[in-house]
Amino acid sequence: MSETDAAIAEICERFGNDRTRLMDIVAAVQADRGGVDGSALDAIASAVGVPRVEVESLVTFYAFFSDRPKGGIVIRLCDDIIDEMFGAGKVERAFREALEIGIGETTPDGRITLERAPCIGLCDQAPAALINDVPVTYLSGDRAREMVAELKQHGDPRKLVHRLGDGNNAHPRVRSMVHNGIRKRGAVIFAEMERGAALRRALAMSPVEVIRDIKTSRLRGRGGAGFPTGMKWDFTRAAEADRKFVFCNADEGEPGTFKDRVILTECPDLLFEGMTIAGYAIGATEGIVYLRGEYAYLREFLEEVLEQRRKDGLLGKSLPGRPEAAFDIRIQMGAGAYICGEETALISSCEGLRGDPKNRPPFPAQRGYLGFPTCVNNVETLCCAARILEKGPGWFAELGSKGSPGTKLLSVSGDCSIPGVYEVPFGIRLDALLEMVGAPNAAAVQVGGPSGRLVGPDEFKRMICYDHLATGGSVMVFGPQRDLLHVVERFMDFFVEESCGYCTPCRVGNVLLRQKVADFRAGRGAASDFAWIEELGDTMKTASRCGLGQTSANPVLSSLQAFRDLYESRLGPDRGDAFLPAFDIRGALAESERLAGRASVVYTGGEGEG
Amino acid sequence: MSKTFTLTIDNTAVKAEPGWTILQAADAAGVYIPRLCGHKDLVPHGSCRVCTVLVNGRPQSACTTPATPGMVVDTATDELKEHRKRLIEMLFVEGNHFCMFCERSGGCELQALGYRFGMLSPRYPYQFPVREVDASHPDVMVDRNRCILCGRCVRASRDLDGRSAFQFVGRGPEKRIAFNAADGLGGTDIEAADRAVEVCPVGAILRKREGYRVPIGQRPYDRDPIGSDIEAKAAAAAGAGEED
Ligand SMILES: Cc1cc2nc3c(=O)[nH]c(=O)nc-3n(C[C@H](O)[C@H](O)[C@H](O)COP(=O)(O)O)c2cc1C
Ligand code: SF4
Ligand code: FES
Numbered sequence: 125m126s127e128t129d130a131a132i133a134e135i136c137e138r139f140g141n142d143r144t145r146l147m148d149i150v151a152a153v154q155a156d157r158g159g160v161d162g163s164a165l166d167a168i169a170s171a172v173g174v175p176r177v178e179v180e181s182l183v184t185f186y187a188f189f190s191d192r193p194k195g196g197i198v199i200r201l202c203d204d205i206i207d208e209m210f211g212a213g214k215v216e217r218a219f220r221e222a223l224e225i226g227i228g229e230t231t232p233d234g235r236i237t238l239e240r241a242p243c244i245g246l247c248d249q250a251p252a253a254l255i256n257d258v259p260v261t262y263l264s265g266d267r268a269r270e271m272v273a274e275l276k277q278h279g280d281p282r283k284l285v286h287r288l289g290d291g292n293n294a295h296p297r298v299r300s301m302v303h304n305g306i307r308k309r310g311a312v313i314f315a316e317m318e319r320g321a322a323l324r325r326a327l328a329m330s331p332v333e334v335i336r337d338i339k340t341s342r343l344r345g346r347g348g349a350g351f352p353t354g355m356k357w358d359f360t361r362a363a364e365a366d367r368k369f370v371f372c373n374a375d376e377g378e379p380g381t382f383k384d385r386v387i388l389t390e391c392p393d394l395l396f397e398g399m400t401i402a403g404y405a406i407g408a409t410e411g412i413v414y415l416r417g418e419y420a421y422l423r424e425f426l427e428e429v430l431e432q433r434r435k436d437g438l439l440g441k442s443l444p445g446r447p448e449a450a451f452d453i454r455i456q457m458g459a460g461a462y463i464c465g466e467e468t469a470l471i472s473s474c475e476g477l478r479g480d481p482k483n484r485p486p487f488p489a490q491r492g493y494l495g496f497p498t499c500v501n502n503v504e505t506l507c508c509a510a511r512i513l514e515k516g517p518g519w520f521a522e523l524g525s526k527g528s529p530g531t532k533l534l535s536v537s538g539d540c541s542i543p544g545v546y547e548v549p550f551g552i553r554l555d556a557l558l559e560m561v562g563a564p565n566a567a568a569v570q571v572g573g574p575s576g577r578l579v580g581p582d583e584f585k586r587m588i589c590y591d592h593l594a595t596g597g598s599v600m601v602f603g604p605q606r607d608l609l610h611v612v613e614r615f616m617d618f619f620v621e622e623s624c625g626y627c628t629p630c631r632v633g634n635v636l637l638r639q640k641v642a643d644f645r646a647g648r649g650a651a652s653d654f655a656w657i658e659e660l661g662d663t664m665k666t667a668s669r670c671g672l673g674q675t676s677a678n679p680v681l682s683s684l685q686a687f688r689d690l691y692e693s694r695l696g697p698d699r700g701d702a703f704l705p706a707f708d709i710r711g712a713l714a715e716s717e718r719l720a721g722r723a724s725v726v727y728t729g730g731e732g733e734g
Numbered sequence: 735m736s737k738t739f740t741l742t743i744d745n746t747a748v749k750a751e752p753g754w755t756i757l758q759a760a761d762a763a764g765v766y767i768p769r770l771c772g773h774k775d776l777v778p779h780g781s782c783r784v785c786t787v788l789v790n791g792r793p794q795s796a797c798t799t800p801a802t803p804g805m806v807v808d809t810a811t812d813e814l815k816e817h818r819k820r821l822i823e824m825l826f827v828e829g830n831h832f833c834m835f836c837e838r839s840g841g842c843e844l845q846a847l848g849y850r851f852g853m854l855s856p857r858y859p860y861q862f863p864v865r866e867v868d869a870s871h872p873d874v875m876v877d878r879n880r881c882i883l884c885g886r887c888v889r890a891s892r893d894l895d896g897r898s899a900f901q902f903v904g905r906g907p908e909k910r911i912a913f914n915a916a917d918g919l920g921g922t923d924i925e926a927a928d929r930a931v932e933v934c935p936v937g938a939i940l941r942k943r944e945g946y947r948v949p950i951g952q953r954p955y956d957r958d959p960i961g962s963d964i965e966a967k968a969a970a971a972a973g974a975g976e977e978d
Contacts, residue, residue, distance in 0.1 A: 478905070
């Protein structure tokens with residue numbers, strides 16, 4: 125066995141040569157060797173006992189893994205639309221010039237790799253980037269050049285942090301320059317908390333009573349889909365099995381969403397308490413937090429909070445006053461894949477697989493992680509659950525609007541003067557929110573991230589809640605100076621990049637829609653394209669296998685609905701021939717003309733031969 | 735069998751056994767639901783979405799959804815047929831499918847569905863992707879230009895051949911079929927007789943030296959459209975009466 129093989133074997137051993145821990149194994153090998161090349165694939169495969177192509181399949185799925193070696197330092201520039209609006213292009217140019225490499229390349233000395241990444245959850249501090257695990261915010265071209273100089277000197281991304289952020293961002297286990305940006309505190313999430321109080325109240329009740337309280341509160345999922353939480357807990361409780369799991373979805377990948385980041389930084393006890401209560405209620409003893417790879421800088425801190433809760437008897441082999449009830453939590457790191465926020469893809473990932481969603485039925489509550497009943501909830505949902513047990517379901521149901529009780533965390537970014545996180549009661553009108561965030565002249569707002577809707581001023585009077593403008597937390601504001609079709613195109617770039625590729629409508633449909641938007645932007649739209657777009661969007665919505673493809677046509681469909689005139693202004697000229705404007709005869713001929721060495725007689729008026 | 739139950743498919747009461755999917759129940763009743771990734775000898779995959787039907791009014795893939803008592807299934811509304819046709823067209827433009835000189839012409843399930851749905855030319859622009867061919871194996875070749883990512887070979891090799899020679903790598907539009915060897919197909923232990931080779935619905939996995947062996951006119955779908963075998967069962971089943 126070679127030395128590297130031995131090192132890999134040791135890593136695999138550390139995870140019990142367990143194929144379900146392939147995410148951790150591959151992440152460790154990636155960190156150790158800068159990539160998982162062919163020989164590493166073989167070494168992992170033989171240690172874990174799976175075909176090598178299975179390991180390759182996983183490695184090539186996640187953006188943070190690579191089958192080719194990368195530098196010891198990887199710079200990931202956030203390239204979402206908000207960062208672009210705030211100058212990410214200049215920052216990228218500065219990095220490229222200072223490093224003398226392009227995107228996707230590594231410096232000749234093999235030390236630094238430059239990449240782009242979709243939303244890293246820092247839109248309110250844009251432009252931002254991740255340098256290995258270290259988030260760097262409010263970038264500029266000058267700052268980029270300075271950072272490259274510093275990195276060349278000391279090679280340690282952590283030393284780039286000169287000023288610490290507020291709150292726990294300055295905690296010794298975090299030491300990050302990130303700011304919380306909490307602009308408004310509500311009664312549910314950002315209120316004072318007495319550690320253990322909610323848990324003790326829950327444990328004094330029977331599990332059935334706990335679930336009854338959650339149902340009475342009418343709490344609905346905060347992760348986007350809005351499923352009634354009490355019902356989900358009930359289903360998972362009712363499923364018969366030896367083991368059950370509580371999963372916390374901390375993948376927070378929807379562009380423009382960064383509220384879970386702030387909860388994880390400032391309210392981890394509330395979250396862990398909610399998970400423990402969920403475990404007690406459904407009869408699960410094991411919990412997993414799926415933490416997106418972009419938030420790895422919070423991991424040590426969260427581990428410490430967990431350890432403290434174990435020491436205080438709030439987690440572990442028994443729970444306060446309930447020696448028969450055990451519950452513990454571990455953190456599973458993601459590795460750069462938006463789709464892993466989809467609950468069944470998240471489960472696949474935790475099982476050491478590609479982040480492909482699973483077929484439903486069976487639903488996770490029936491058969492989830494490793495085949496056991498699994499309850500997946502969003503970070504904020506679990507925090508709400510803890511607060512409901514502390515303060516009572518009636519208190520919670522009084523907050524917010526009728527169909528949408530409670531408060532909601534909104535992450536606001538874009539063209540507004542006070543971006544950040546707002547805890548507001550559900551039912552707040554969009555125009556009231558825009559006033560609060562300092563965006564009196566907004567021309568359009570993307571509510572719910574790219575998979576949500578682009579709304580225009582006509583709809584600013586509508587309420588933010590499950591029944592009107594629904595959002596998992598993302599609110600992106602666009603001023604009148606923005607090219608909305610460009611925004612739509614960038615959202616489609618995102619979906620093309622992030623589709624898992626499993627099913628036809630999503631894998632192909634997103635590419636086709638993106639192409640069509642590009643056609644319009646180039647002034648090559650045709651009147652018949654409107655129906656074409658709606659039909660394709662309908663098929664994607666109807667036939668896609670998971671929520672990604674079912675919603676990824678939304679940027680085009682909703683902008684077409686709210687801003688049809690934008691599309692109409694880009695219709696191509698009707699040239700009176702049978703060709704659609706999208707068919708660029710000149711472009712199609714160019715290569716033939718080049719090969720033939722002469723211009724087309726018919727279309728370019730070139731000279732015929734002889 | 736005692737546990738047999740009834741569901742409704744296209745307004746007709748149909749019998750099913752516990753454990754059957756909607757697709758299996760429809761097959762047994764002689765109702766053909768188009769499919770590409772589904773195959774009778776393989777565990778369902780649910781990726782092509784061509785089998786999408788309405789279950790109590792909601793779209794579901796028939797190949798993965800268990801049949802349950804009292805379920806009401808519609809398989810062929812005008813809208814569903816439109817969705818299916820669009821999916822087939824998407825698969826056509828996504829790859830490079832040149833039926834006129836493909837060895838599988840006449841036996842290709844994608845082509846056969848194109849004919850069945852009356853597709854003349856796809857409404858979507860061809861993507862003309864650049865994809866690799868692997869001819870490194872002495873008896874089998876893989877042409878990714880024609881691959882529709884149905885995953886039949888992955889499942890057949892793993893579950894029927896016991897080899898796991900195939901798996902997907904990459905994601906999104908970059909997703910492609912790969913082999914369990916550093917040096918390509920030739921490095922795997924597959925054999926020409928493997929089920930994985932035979933189950934490919936298109937001309938992406940081919941046995942070498944066998945192309946065009948079946949004359950035009952005698953190829954599987956030359957005479958009857960795809961699905962005719964299943965539809966023929968409807969008449970037979972109606973005639974057979976209560977044999978169980
Ligand atoms: C493509 C996709 C991405 C998703 N990303 C997230 C996410 O990052 N966080 C989250 O909580 N839910 C996400 N969801 C929703 C989850 O599938 C699931 O509904 C949610 O975690 C359930 O928790 P809740 O009921 O508490 O909201 C996503 C769904 C889809 C389809
Ligand atoms: S809709 Fe299909 S391709 Fe898209 S992410 Fe879901 S399973 Fe993957
Ligand atoms: S046959 Fe059902 S999805 Fe392909």
